[in-house]
Amino acid sequence: MDASKCKMLADLCDDLTTSGEPQLNQFKLKDLKRICRLSDQYVCQCFELLWSQLKREHAEIRLSTFQVIDELFRRSHKFRELLLDNFQTYLELTLEINLDFPLPLPKKAAETLKNSAYQALRKWHETYSTGYRKLSLAYNYLRTCHQVDFNKADHMSALQRQREQEAKLKLEAQQKKSIDSVIGQINEHEQDIKDVASQLRTCFKLLIPSQDVFDVFDDQLFSSRVTSHATDAGGVDKSVSRSSQSAESSEETVGDEMQQHGLLNRNSNINIELNQHRTITECEDNTDVIHNFDELKVLLKMKYFPMVIGWLAKLQKNGAGQGLMSRLIDLKQMIQRSLKDLDVLVIHRIRDDDMDSDDDDLIEVPEEVDEVTFFKSRLGMTGKRGDISPNLEQPSTSNPLLQSAPVLDFGLDLKYWENPEELTVPEILPNDLSSFVPTKEICFSANSGLLDLYSSRKIEFSGKFVPVKWTCRAPLPTGQLCPRMDRVKCPFHGRIVARDGRGKPANPADAEKLKKIMEKQSQANPEWQDPALLADIKAQTGVNLKVERPPRGRPQRSKLTNINKVNKTARNRLESKVLSRRAIKRVACALNTLENKKLKDKFCHSFSSTFS
Ligand SMILES: [Zn+2]
Structure with a gap:
């Protein structure tokens, strides 16, 4: 064997199998065949090279290798013998007959490889089965034991079919489970949602006593009519519409009715701008209702509405039935309608300090109060009592955010920044037991040091x-x-x-x-x-004698897909971070520290209890 030919053979095999192209390079393939034709030794050499490439965990390399194998199988008796000696492994590597060894990524190339390998096997069997017993045995084994239909387009063994079926059943079971859980939640909360809506309706009715006059809730509570009719001018509007309805029956009545509204005939139109908001002012009589109304509204908006949206998304994802979906959609629309209609109501709220006029020191904190309100009320109190913090007037801006922003204290030096002479220091009486009335001089000397303290702010540079x-x-x-x-x-x-x-x-x-x-x-x-x-x-x-630097990293030689990149899923990425050596070490260290502390505490307790 010629060493240069062997080297060439190795290069050709490597180039052909790692090109990443779906088709082989015909020129290189011709060269390879030419070398193999020289003697069987080269065929053996080539087989070894291809065999090692076929075992690599990359579907594109395997596909190209299979294509070379197919070419050589049709031409060389020696190659056929060599391959049939390792036929079991070959079938595992190309046809995925052993599910413990699935084909590697990328998926598309793996599919192509499997289908082409089945087709090739069929053709090989047609041509060579008489001369090669192993080939016909393998073919029959696949057809009978694995129930492979070689004439079908999708070559799928019985095992694979079973696996797919199992996966499908599993998915269906999962979907059913998640739908069931959503149904359980719906049954649990649906009545609550309806109750909240009905309570809101009651609150609304209580807050707007003029509903009968304006016909706000005529037939259905949260109908879209609320927006158009809930107005002071609603009466007029309604009369007009009624008059137009009865127009056909009696012209005279229409004329009379229209005259009552100052209209001469039906051709004249009057556009009335409707104020779409109902305004009520909070007072002692309705404050409880308003609080209740607010709570219910928040409950409906922040809790139940997102809940229903979540259910809908889950059901849609798992392919739930039409009936359930429409039931849920009705519920969602009911909530949406309610929320939209409730926006009609504008409440003028009274401030807390208006409510309790008597200025006592006890601050009543309601059980559930948000932080902003709490601090606002706190700061209002401190300002009243003439604390260090200046009682700043609320800025007269229309921005509600600024109005609700809490006022924070700041240092005296900043307060008297522009006119420091106004800064006065509280007098401290010396605790002198010799006399009851202290002299002025002593007071002054005590306060002179304090003045510096109040008016200066030192920040020392460390280092x-x-x-x-x-x-x-x-x-x-x-x-x-x-x-x-x-x-x-x-x-x-x-x-x-x-x-x-x-x-x-x-x-x-x-x-x-x-x-x-x-x-x-x-x-x-x-x-x-x-x-x-x-x-x-x-x-x-x-x-130009300048030597260009080679590009960083490995030179891009082929179009092979980077499997590492394909494998980079969110799960893998997080796994590499969360389960990295360093992270695990850190967690273990923290847990150890905690454990030690616990033990130490325990020891201290038992020690002290022994001696007490
Ligand atoms: Zn230098």
């Missing part, structure tokens, strides 16, 4: 600033020394070391280190690649 007293002093191409004054490292010349008058390192160890670094740099950028020199040569001879 001590040490100025840099040295320069880099590395020799520059100009013959001078580098004048940069850095503390540790010069950005151009690296770590700063002691140097003599000419810029050479004073310490031999430093000199050695610097020399090594220089050598490394010169290797990376050799002298004959000096840009000035290259430019000169190019100008004189016109030849």
